[in-house]
Amino acid sequence: MKQLNLCRRMTYFSALVHLVSIYPITDYYINSPLKYHAEGYIFRYFAITEHYPFLFSVTSILLVFGIMKRTSARLLSIPIYLLVTNIENSMFQILDGGSNLVHLALFYFMLSNELSKSPFERFLSQTIRVVLIFQLSIMYFTTGVLKVIAPLWQEGVAIFYVLTSLEYSTPFIAKLIWNSSPLFFVIPNYAVMFYQVSFPISLFNKKVKNLYLSIGLIFHIFIATIIGLPTFALQVVCLYPVLLDDKSYLRLKMTSVAIVRKVKFALMNFSKERS
Amino acid sequence: MRGKKLIVFKIVVVLITLHHVVLTILYLGPVNPLSKIYGSYTVKYMHSFFAQNWEFFGRNLRNNWPVIQYKCNYDNEWKSFASGLLSQHSTNRFVGAGKKYYFYNHLVQKITDRYSKILAKDNTYPNELKEDIYFKFVMNLIGQSCKGEFSARLAIISQPKFSERGKKLSYSALPLIDFGIIKVSR
Numbered sequence: 001m002k003q004l005n006l007c008r009r010m011t012y013f014s015a016l017v018h019l020v021s022i023y024p025i026t027d028y029y030i031n032s033p034l035k036y037h038a039e040g041y042i043f044r045y046f047a048i049t050e051h052y053p054f055l056f057s058v059t060s061i062l063l064v065f066g067i068m069k070r071t072s073a074r075l076l077s078i079p080i081y082l083l084v085t086n087i088e089n090s091m092f093q094i095l096d097g098g099s100n101l102v103h104l105a106l107f108y109f110m111l112s113n114e115l116s117k118s119p120f121e122r123f124l125s126q127t128i129r130v131v132l133i134f135q136l137s138i139m140y141f142t143t144g145v146l147k148v149i150a151p152l153w154q155e156g157v158a159i160f161y162v163l164t165s166l167e168y169s170t171p172f173i174a175k176l177i178w179n180s181s182p183l184f185f186v187i188p189n190y191a192v193m194f195y196q197v198s199f200p201i202s203l204f205n206k207k208v209k210n211l212y213l214s215i216g217l218i219f220h221i222f223i224a225t226i227i228g229l230p231t232f233a234l235q236v237v238c239l240y241p242v243l244l245d246d247k248s249y250l251r252l253k254m255t256s257v258a259i260v261r262k263v264k265f266a267l268m269n270f271s272k273e274r275s
Numbered sequence: 276m277r278g279k280k281l282i283v284f285k286i287v288v289v290l291i292t293l294h295h296v297v298l299t300i301l302y303l304g305p306v307n308p309l310s311k312i313y314g315s316y317t318v319k320y321m322h323s324f325f326a327q328n329w330e331f332f333g334r335n336l337r338n339n340w341p342v343i344q345y346k347c348n349y350d351n352e353w354k355s356f357a358s359g360l361l362s363q364h365s366t367n368r369f370v371g372a373g374k375k376y377y378f379y380n381h382l383v384q385k386i387t388d389r390y391s392k393i394l395a396k397d398n399t400y401p402n403e404l405k406e407d408i409y410f411k412f413v414m415n416l417i418g419q420s421c422k423g424e425f426s427a428r429l430a431i432i433s434q435p436k437f438s439e440r441g442k443k444l445s446y447s448a449l450p451l452i453d454f455g456i457i458k459v460s461r
Contacts, residue, residue, distance in 0.1 A: 021371050025378050033408040034381060093381040094374050100327050107324050120284055127288050134296055139329050142303045146333035153333075157437045161338055165434055166358075166446060167376075168332075170365035178435075178444040228368050 001114040003241050003249050004129050010238035011105050012066040015084050018099060018231045019056060022091060026052050029091050059083040074110060081106040098235030104135055105239060132242045137200035144196025153193060156186040168227045203243065210248055213240055299325065338434040341387040343413055344448070347421035385409045387429065418459025427454040
């Protein structure tokens with residue numbers, strides 16, 4: 001259940017980062033006609049008013065509390081869900097799949113209380129973990145299948161078009177891809193399709209699953225930096241801990257602790273040498 | 276007694292989970308006889324709390340997009356908010372220019388979509404456009420940036436095709452409607 005708790009805290013962190021990233025645009029929204037045309041959600045556009053700085057502050061404080069405190073109390077997860085979804089859905093035009101995934105995860109977190117010792121709560125939390133794994137798998141599988149039936153992906157040139165576009169690339173990368181060998185975009189094109197479609201199957205083997213998660217991590221670093229969707233990449237990766245088995249979770253924890261210790265030690269040495 | 280309660284609880288949770296999983300698959304899957312029967316219930320259920328769309332760069336991958344270009348006072352070159360924001364975004368992915376770009380781009384897309392039928396018939400400046408809330412908002416934004424009168428147009432930016440590789444990489448802007456000189460009151 002520690003995996004679910006880590007996943008919850010990382011999701012709160014990604015929601016906080018996303019809130020910070022959309023805060024500067026809120027002022028534009030309040031005065032824009034887009035504000036009045038939010039539709040398709042049950043909680044919609046009552047959150048964004050001229051008092052939005054207060055709303056953002058309250059939400060951020062709750063999220064920080066959720067990240068820092070090792071708690072999974074529903075008292076915290078319910079207001080977090082309501083506030084985050086309300087703020088973000090009222091600006092839905094600038095949202096992407098990452099926010100969609102976070103909203104779903106925040107809903108599931110309201111139902112789980114993973115640190116409780118009650119057998120009822122433990123079973124419910126175990127089920128929520130399975131539902132989250134299902135949600136991640138169906139997300140990858142659906143997006144993979146939609147690529148398989150898309151002509152540009154079939155022809156092996158979709159990555160070429162993404163990386164030479166003005167929206168999802170940089171002038172330097174666009175030029176590089178434009179002049180490069182087709183190997184550099186045709187192989188990644190089919191590799192992405194294969195990865196996404198086969199993602200659910202990879203979960204049945206521990207070694208293959210861990211390999212897939214490592215590839216996924218590299219893939220999302222690429223999405224954050226090259227394609228320019230940093231919050232989307234972070235929001236998806238924050239759900240990865242739910243896929244870790246106990247051994248991998250422990251190994252990851254030990255490695256993280258060792259890295260933090262090494263950095264601390266290096267910093268202390270550096271400050272001693274300077275003084 | 277507690278053991279029995281736990282078993283009943285587990286059965287209920289498993290049934291609810293199965294219901295959720297089946298409806299998610301029906302919602303995301305292609306149209307089939309089952310989704311035809313349970314389609315409206317599925318959509319109602321999923322849109323309550325579980326609306327989702329995973330078409331990242333799938334069928335909707337586009338290679339041309341509309342942009343509103345403007346020239347302040349006596350400028351010679353056409354500018355656009357989009358190009359400024361994109362160049363900021365390509366220099367630093369973490370300053371939030373990308374989100375501003377989506378916001379602005381959505382407004383331009385709204386203007387283009389709403390008037391696409393008129394544009395298909397005639398490439399002149401439709402009068403209804405002057406009263407459109409999105410159009411007025413964008414023109415006000417440009418007015419604030421220019422601090423005076425400006426000329427504006429709607430253009431389509433096209434990405435070079437794969438078959439054009441070998442030539443110099445360039446993005447063409449095809450003017451669609453000329454809005455003429457616009458004066459925005461401050």
